[in-house]
Amino acid sequence: MTYESLQSRPIDAKAGVVETRRDLLTGEALGVVAVGGAAEAARAVDRAHTAFMRGLPADVRSQILSRAASLLEESADELATLIRREVGKPATAAATEVARAVTTTRYAAEEARRLPGERVPLEATAAGAGVLAVTVPEPRGVVAAITPFNFPVNLVMHKVAPALAAGCPVVLKPSEKAPLTSLRIAELLAEAGLPEGWLEVVHGHPEPIVDAWCDDDRVAVLTFTGSAKVGWSLKARSPRKIHILELGSTSAMYVSRDADLDLARRDAVQAGFAYAGQACISLQRLYVDDVIADEFLALLAPDVSGVRAGDPAAPEVVVGPLITDAAAERVSTWIGEARDRGATILAGGDREGPLVSPTLVLGAQADDKLMCEEVFGPVISAARVSGVDEAIERINDSRFGLNTSIYTRDLAASLRFAEQVRSGTVLVNMPPSFRADHMPYGGIGDSGQGREGVRYTIAEMVDMKLVLLNPGGAWEEKQ
CATH class of the missing domain: 3.40.605.10 (Aldehyde Dehydrogenase; Chain A, domain 1)
Structure with a gap:
């Protein structure tokens, strides 16, 4: 019609x-x-x-x-x-x-x-x-x-x-x-x-x-x-x-040293890049336990590079254009600012018009916009942490609190995480981008x-x- x-x-x-x-x-x-x-x-x-x-x-x-x-x-x-x-x-x-x-x-x-x-x-x-x-x-x-x-x-x-x-x-x-x-x-x-x-x-x-x-x-x-x-x-x-x-949100995920790394990788890619990260519960901050960080990020980077970007009419495309050229320029600028302050681009980082390639950044500062403001684009910023307590502290260092995930096989750690993280929803071994349409959904703070x-x-x-x-x-x- x-x-x-x-x-x-x-x-x-x-x-x-x-x-x-x-x-x-x-x-x-x-x-x-x-x-x-x-x-x-x-x-x-x-x-x-x-x-x-x-x-x-x-x-x-x-x-x-x-x-x-x-x-x-x-x-x-x-x-x-x-x-x-x-x-x-x-x-x-x-x-x-x-x-x-x-x-x-x-x-x-x-x-x-x-x-x-x-x-x-x-x-x-x-x-x-x-x-x-x-x-x-x-x-x-x-x-x-x-x-x-x-x-x-x-x-x-x-x-x-x-x-x-x-x-x-x-x-x-x-x-x-x-x-x-x-x-x-x-x-x-x-x-x-x-x-x-x-x-x-x-x-x-x-x-x-x-x-x-x-x-x-x-x-x-x-x-x-x-x-x-x-x-x-x-x-x-x-x-x-x-x-x-x-x-808004800066949705976070913590991957513990005992996590199922294959599950965490798959869910991180889905949560970070579906619809070019243009959802308030898209994964933005990824905290990884020091013990497995090198291994996990070495596996995740090629996964991110393999995410298809381009014409949204193509069935295999996951990352299409951002809603405006200005939005793409803003995201690209934030990536550049984090890189200039010492962050490493492990995958992506490119822009062509409204298209920003799926991007994985390591080592952005806590006050970089990639970490403290809502990106609303296809960017995951990763950081190493010493364990669940530091992960909770870093996650809570935000004015937002919508959906937050932990990946672990440790029941006690997951319960402590769920109790101490300030967030509208806490998910265990599930991506922060998950939402069922009949569940109570909303956040705290900003x-x-x-x-x-x-x-x-x-x-x-x-x-x-x-x-x-x-x-x-x-x-x-x-x-």
């Missing part, structure tokens, strides 16, 4: 501002989208709030999400191709993303039928004897969702599907680098039966759109995936809203607050009303 009909609506007909979206590599036109601003953002909230006041029964919401999951699945090839062309994600990774989005939507369809609520045992106190107490989940209101370019289908569904399951309409601002996938998702949800106002997509420069939503009291929840700087600024601007913030994972997101989007019922009508307060 063509995408010329996909418009973020409504756009002021008199303004008529449109933008042509192009293939990231070839520059070929993919379609035209309308560009909105503060006025469009406000009108989107008008329609979403009207939808919220009308309401939509849980059973209906579940059926719509179930049909939407089937439509996403039927459109998988189309969506994967659009992801590849719009943001340069390799074909295999794009197909995997769409499959995950289908699963995410199906989870939401199921959770819409079992929203959390419970009986409170009020009779545990003398004053509450004879009183029935239950919590009733109620949707908070309109959800404003701001999504990034790197997972333009699944991360959209991680915000939209739980909100709809909870009974909250959504106003969505997709990344200006990837609006077409969001607009196609909106079409599929409408085809699934979602009424008008329940999903409003506004494309354009983020500042006026998001500012309008921060200032609008009808927006009850703001869910954002992106940089720490932007995330915390949104929270500061709208402190009375509920915020779900999925921010990695954010709140949790995604369908059931956990829904819990953030509903209020728990407490209802007390005195069946006999003759309750008297007991002193």
Whole structure:
């Protein structure tokens, strides 16, 4: 199909501002989208709030999400191709993303039928004897969702599907680098039966759109995936809203002297270079026990050199282009800065336009950007450590804390690591890039607050009303 009909609506007909979206590599036109601003953002909230006041029964919401999951699945090839062309994600990774989005939507369809609520045992106190107490989940209101370019289908569904399951309409601002996938998702949800106002997509420069939503009291929840700087600024601007913030990371892995080195090598390559490292849980910092460091890195370097980079349409390509030439230039500059301060490039380190070769660096300083800032590119920085205690200390020397891994056969060491590492998730003999779409997912520090994972997101989007019922009508307060 063509995408010329996909418009973020409504756009002021008199303004008529449109933008042509192009293939990231070839520059070929993919379609035209309308560009909105503060006025469009406000009108989107008008329609979403009207939808919220009308309401939509849980059973209906579940059926719509179930049909939407089937439509996403039927459109998988189309969506994967659009992801590849719009943001340069390799074909295999794009197909995997769409499959995950289908699963995410199906989870939401199921959770819409079992929203959390419970009986409170009020009779545990003398004053509450004879009183029935239950919590009733109620949707908070309109959800404003701001999504990034790197997972333009699944991360959209991680915000939209739980909100709809909870009974909250959504106003969505997709990344200006990837609006077409969001607009196609909106079409599929409408085809699934979602009424008008329940999903409003506004494309354009983020500042006026998001500012309008921060200032609008009808927006009850703001869910954002992106940089720490932007995330915390949104929270500061709208402190009375509920915020779900999925921010940055410098995800770390520790390989102990008793680790399965073949497993650790394989997982390090996958975690560091899938989609050119453009995920917040991509492996960035690799700490290796001194005893096995030389052996492990001698094996890992050729593995890194063997990772295919190039045209994302080729099925064997793992590392495609970064999202912009400027992003590639930044990553290349950070590699050069670390090298100038004494680090050794064990593999890669080259750049051609938006392509940065898979890179393995050894000996970057703790205050080099490769170690302390989010790279968001295909670079792993390795360092030698004397054991698990030093690894924990080095890993915790970060303002981020999202996903962290340890590779070891020592149960006691893994438990100590899990207890002492400051991180939203600790994985044992699994890569830090692992995420299942129904697990609680989120970080601490500058990695954010709140949790995604369908059931956990829904819990953030509903209020728990407490209802007390005195069946006999003759309750008297007991002193």
